[in-house]
Amino acid sequence: MGYIGALDQGTSSTRFIIFSQTGQIVGQEQLEHSQILPKAGWVEHDGSEIWLASQSVITGALKKAGIKGSDLNSIGITNQRETTLIWDRNTGLPLHNAIVWQDTRTAEFLNALSQQVKEKIIYKTGLAIAPYFSAGKVNWLIKNVPAIASAIDEDRALAGTIDSWLLWNLTGGVNGGVHYTDVTNASRTLLMNLESLDWDSELLEIFDVPRQILPAIKSSSQVYGHSDTTGPLLSAVPISGILGDQQAAMVGQTCFELGESKTTYGTGNFALLNTGTEIVRSQHGLLTTLCYKFGEDRARYALEGSVAVTGSAIQWLRDQLGIIASAPQVEQLAKSVSDNGGVYFVPAFSGLFAPHWRSDARGVIVGLSRAATKAHLARAALEAICYQTRDVLDAMSADSEVALTEIRVDGGITANELCMQMQADIMGVEVIRPMIIETTALGAAYAAGLATGFYEDTSELKAKWQEDKRFKPDKASALATTGFKNWKKAIERTLNWLD
Template sequence: MPAFVGAIDQGTSTSRFLIFDDQGRIVTSHQVEFEQHYPNPGWVEHDPYDLIDSAKTCIEHAVRKFEDLGNDVSQIKAIGITNQRETAVVWDRHTGKPLGPAIVWSDSRTAETVKQLSEKSDKGIDAIKDICGLPLRTYFSGVKLRWMLDHNPHVQAAHDEGRLLFGTVDSWLIYNLTGGSKNGGLHVTDVTNASRTMLMDIHSLKWSQDVLSFFGFNPDILPRIVSSSEVYGNIHEGSLSGVPIAGCLGDQQAALVGQKCFQAGDAKNTYGTGCFMLFNTGDEPVISKNGLLTTVGYQFGTNKPAYALEGSIAVAGSSIQFLRDNLKMIKTASDVNTLASAVKDTAGVYFVTAFTGLFAPYWRDDARGTICGMTQFTTREHIARATLEASCYQTKAILDAMNADSGRPLKTLKVDGGMTNSDLCMQIQADILGINVDRPQMRETTGLGSAIAAGFAVGIWQDFEQLQNINSEDHTIFTPKISQEERNAKIKGWEQAVERSFGWANSS
């Protein structure tokens, strides 16, 4: 009987469950969009129950479709999990109930917390960077937890009384899927997600007592750190009851695996709610001198980990949602391509989509969304095109930083994610980068990556050589079509627009 692997892909705006065959092909899937909460400017929250309930719903619907295709659920040998990273969840170890909303990775309420923490060290925002590979920024879940302790008395009381459990979204999902508080749910996280908390020593792959003391956290609140590919436990109930959960990766690291970036020097860029470029640096961490992040790329079982440099963009696909939901310029996400294709350029308009600040390589929490260069000639078509270009310009800034840190300029960029469905956007990206952009036919590489990790753990695949033919056909290569002179002029305009976005946020 053919073997299959499932993958929960729990993202920032949707949850989905995908089922892959042993050739890495999607057999079926189901997706659910869930509510985003914005209680204050710069705040982004999720209901933790929405995260687990939407994942369970997707599993049940996808399994039903799988069986309707003539398959048997017993053929699903394992599932992997991939998730939005840095989003912080806290719950009570006795009841299993959340102690507040999940604070999402893009939330910027912790600006003052970051300021206070950076003042504790002569190194400022780099106070613990040598240990964890990350600067003190609003992005990471450690500062979100510190904010919760300072502002939510229920969280503080649970911490003081030994009832608090903390985790990123992977921990919350695995805890609930393996039984929760009533049935011995597991409290674990993999090395890739742990590397985004600021609390793990990037060298030893263990929680750092020095960093925990710096933040003021008790170690008993933390999940156990595991590899990205091993059997953690079995699903407790539902259609997949008894099926092992055997792979776990933060979504961007999962895409690195799904794009088969297994060699030092390989890189990929994922265009989802945000946009994230990862560059495989091999089995030693590289601390960036150009505003990038040092992270764990993946670790399969007891093998050495692969590390990566990462550049993160807070807003990519969510800018298209902004056009749809806030400005009512479009009815569906795909409409942005129709508008943007109707004009040959933006007529000098730039849209810096810094809704909650700018991430790498700028790292400006005080930046806010800014549209520059509008005239009476400007139309919604120009703004739609400028929205697509925003992610492409920020990707260029990250690539320049990555080339400087690595010393080996990238020749081709592998891409995936929802925005890559737009041929126009990917052509703009190749034009702005000045290098080829390589898009695979199947763009669900985050789900594929976690499925690969789970498949390795249960023996469906034994080595990376077996993966060479997976998702390797019908790639589209976008090549640059503008001159270097035109490219330089466009980038100069973008840099001027970015400068004008600085300083708008009131950190208090």
């Protein structure tokens, strides 16, 4: 069996990609799903819609590849992290929409925690006290959805991040589905202890989350179960890799060595630095998180800088403002002007993530003059992606005390060559794009294949990585100097907007 599959469930869409043993894509299918926005700051997804989309893309990708489910050696799952769902183990149906990582409804609850409690949470988890993470979402669902409280009382409730929901359904759902998550997803909940790699009793008590509704925590690469033969694969295929999307991109970029890093450009932007088996605690607003754990090997940790809104700012230009008809058009529009015309755009739609961690911030467009056009705004949106990325990479260099000499990038926005050139100019170092930019799905496939012997070891995977293009900084560009200084001023304008 010379193929391996990856189910890549993201913030805006779900994909199934089939790879050959050499890492080439032989078939893929993708479907967008609804963004449910009940109130300002609230973002939800329909878990049933995501599961239906997952079945459709698996079927579609197999058809395009001209193979059957039984031709797959194994499957890996990668997913939007933190997004949280609670469902009924008897009916198999969600008891409420999933609360998405971008959602800010839990800010008040988190702000009310004492400083002593906050410090304890940060030390145990390596994370920040922010609505971004899962624990506050689970707490909100239990307190505000009577059907969930009843299901917990009757031992019918199962909770998890999206990987758990998909794994449970793929392995049979109500007919024996397994309820697991992996260490990378668990490390994003504010409920897992970084040292023990297990749910922490004290954290569960703080957030009032009953342990029995949570999945068992496993490694990122092991056989969790087999697909149900009545499901979309129509055969029992090992499901043997699970990684949160950003950790999957680290694996797909083969960042297995201490000090190696990558930056993924998607709905948000995420930079990770491999710190090896050591837990490095940030002094500059970054997160300490799991990088991966393969089988019985020791866990690898990472520093992470998370930016909430990058690619979704381009979607906003398309869907809310209507100044472009499709996301790729932003490059041509931005190219039609030579600079941003003095316009700066900070897309703090749900607050600012790393390194600021300010949930009171909101988006601003500043520097407008009568001469400003939609092209200047398009250019400002691309620059915002790059400036936010510099903010987190500067913090990463400060924490690691290692100056970045290059940036490995991946994700859909890296196809935008203007944006990648801006990134090189703003950082002053070379930006390197790999041959396969869909490294998130590739990383999930790698994790699955390592567990089944499809891939021998990480050395084999490293040998597969290939460079596509290198963007060299233009030393004459003012983006890194005047531009970055003005960006910092624009950031100040976003703060203290919410009371």
